[in-house]
Amino acid sequence: MSFPFPRADLPTPALLLDVAAMDRNIAAMAAFAKARGLALRPHAKTHKSAEIALRQVAAGAAGICCAKLGEAEALAACGVGDIHLTSPVVTPGGIARLKALAGMIRLSVVADHPAPVAALAGSGVRVFVDVDPGVHRTGVTSPEAAVALARAIAAAGLTLGGVQFYCGSEQHIATLADRRAAITGKTAYLRTVLAALAAAGIDVPVVTGAGTGTFAIDAELGVLSELQVGSYIFLDREYRDCELAGPSFEQALWVDSTVISANTPGMVTIDAGLKSFATDAGVPITASGTARFAFMGDEQGALIGEQxxxxxxxxxxxxxxxDPTVNLYDCYWLVEGDAITGSWPVTARGRST
Incomplete structure (x- = not known):
């Protein structure tokens, strides 16, 4: 396939990326962090792309985050050299893979239990204490447990990288005032964890967390030293529905589809359904905003309206x-107006182990 070619000739459904808009988003976040003396470590679970991760690093990011070990392995193989794993790895097989990866790149991991920490002895990885903000997904659940785990990290001969505190449930609170109130309360608890570590004589080099919905609030509160933002590079309907603070970001990611049936008044059928969009956050919206979308099955959706x-x-x-929509596609098609100018693979698609 030779580029460029007309966007109208691209088979659908297709995942489209406006690289210029994405690069402006990357630059805006990098400038925000730099102006406030914060490290930036964007989350690759959003894009799962080596090309995008390397662009983020080139724009000033200290490194990237990965949610899963398989993501980190795939991106490291493509030249991403500084990765933080935000989910615990606990199995013997996973620990062996971590040790191998640590021999290739600068790697940090999180832990919330001493057993995998002991198994990592001698690996050279930096270990962060994962602190539960109250969701009970992962993380230690008290300041005392944080101190005990930090001591276990030292006892294993490993370096304490810092503390991770990610408030995922708060990222999509619709109003900025409500989101700020929620994060302020969560951060008050984080301060007690950090105070307990300080009282025990434990230095915390990095406090990492935040997301696209809260990074500006976290910067104001002044406790985090590193931002793990992800979706800012693309935006999506969830974040468009939120009242965000900080820089203005542009929509850079879309799905193109085609009308395949138009026999019913007030409705047409398109070729993008359940297999084309993540469904955890409701339905997509049309870029024109003139019709309502409804899922019609695995491969089809409906547009309903007058125009x-x-x-x-x-x-x-x-x-x-x-994030999960990207994982449904093999590649990004790079779009400039009505032209497709190239494609990038979704490097770590399906790498969930």
């Missing part, structure tokens, strides 16, 4: 949740 496209027309949609 509808016609048979074989192209329809552009904003994904409801960008």
């Amino acid at each position: 509808l496209p016609g048979l074989a027309d192209r329809v552009t949609l904003v994904p409801p949740h960008c």
